[in-house]
Amino acid sequence: MAKQFKERRRYLRVETPLKIRVIHKDKIIAETTTKNISPLGLRFETSDKSLKIDDPLEVQIEIPKALNPVHAKAAVIWKNKPSTENGSLYDVGCGFTKIEEDNKNTFLKFFCDLLYEQAKEIDKKGDK
Numbered sequence: 001m002a003k004q005f006k007e008r009r010r011y012l013r014v015e016t017p018l019k020i021r022v023i024h025k026d027k028i029i030a031e032t033t034t035k036n037i038s039p040l041g042l043r044f045e046t047s048d049k050s051l052k053i054d055d056p057l058e059v060q061i062e063i064p065k066a067l068n069p070v071h072a073k074a075a076v077i078w079k080n081k082p083s084t085e086n087g088s089l090y091d092v093g094c095g096f097t098k099i100e101e102d103n104k105n106t107f108l109k110f111f112c113d114l115l116y117e118q119a120k121e122i123d124k125k126g127d128k
Helices: 101-127
Strands: 019-024 027-033 036-038 041-046 056-061 070-080 090-099
Touching (some): 027 041, 041 070, 056 090, 070 101
């Protein structure tokens, strides 16, 4: 009998590549794209091996059609290295600790629009 997998995630994540800049201790450690986002955090890759759980981060997120990036404070929730190959990147999950109100509205509207578009695509597939 197969062992059932229990999902630990509490919030929906959407796989979408958003350009981000991640700053740790006043140093840019990543200029990359997100692997996924949720209303409470995001996942990205970095070559920086110094990151530890609970380390504070500053994250600047480029939202399409927004005039300015969303600025958020975050903390490292988990970090792993999926490959042992030299030069492979670390996967990092971070949770937002603070987003300014005007930035929060921009980010959450974008997230809701993504969910809406995904739901429409799923609905179209169901009609076929």
